[in-house]
Amino acid sequence: MDNIGYCFLAIGDRYVDEFLSIAKHFPKENIIVCSDREISGYNTIITKESFNFHLRALAIEKALKEY
Secondary structure, X not given: OOOOOEEEEXXXXXXXXXXXXXXXOOOHHHEEEEEOOOXXXXXXXXXXXXXXXXXXXHHHHHHHHHO
């Protein structure tokens, strides 16, 4: 399953916690998450933009390049 990437958007405490609870069900090395902070152990794209669902495109774009 090296050619599958899993993309997440986790901005804010609530959603980072939710991401961490969901992420354990996926291969860690295949996860790309866009967040407002570094999430230790995960391939994190850090953004300082205000939350909007279009930010998920950052993770998707990176996943398309890698996978």
